[in-house]
């Protein structure tokens with residue numbers, strides 16, 4: 001089995017060191033997976049931050065406006 005990355009979009013076989021397809025310019029699988037992992041980690045931290053923000057607001061804001 002070849003270690004050369006194959007483009008998911010145009011099936012172009014690219015050089016091992018290439019990070020994007022030389023025919024269509026899309027990110028190659030290994031690079032795309034890495035980008036997806038980074039995005040997932042950023043989304044996780046966004047959720048954690050949002051949760052902390054909600055908890056802080058819950059205690060900081062007044063309970064009723066009566």
Ligand SMILES: [Zn+2]
Nearest residue numbers: 007010021024
């Ligand atoms: Zn391609």
